[in-house]
Amino acid sequence: MKWWIMATEALYKTTGEEILHAVDFTDLLPDDASVTASSTVTAVKSDDSADATVIGTVSQSGMELRAVLQSGTDGEDYTITFTGRGNSTGRDRAVIVEMRVRDQLQGAL
DSSP: OOOOOSSEEEEEEEEEOOOEEEEEOTTSTTTOBHHHHHTTEEEEETTBBOOOEEEEEEEETEEEEEEEEEETTTOOOEEEEEEEBBBBOOEEEEEEEEEEEEOOSSOOH
């Protein structure tokens, strides 16, 4: 059985853009003062295959986990999972971001 998780946000980028995206875990890990270096950011394409090429530098500061979202294939949708690990509790919390790579926007605005 496959479980579906809804993204907490969606963002659009072109193949040539690099976007620094940050997730704040303050409300998700209230018993911690920071997220650890073992926190992760991963990417999966729409066919469920992993794609590490769209994740650039990952860093953390306090309760914030940041990643550079880069490149990607035009027309592809990626599920980016930011997993923050609390420094004192060791608990993990995940935030899902849908990244849509489009070099041309279609449809009416």
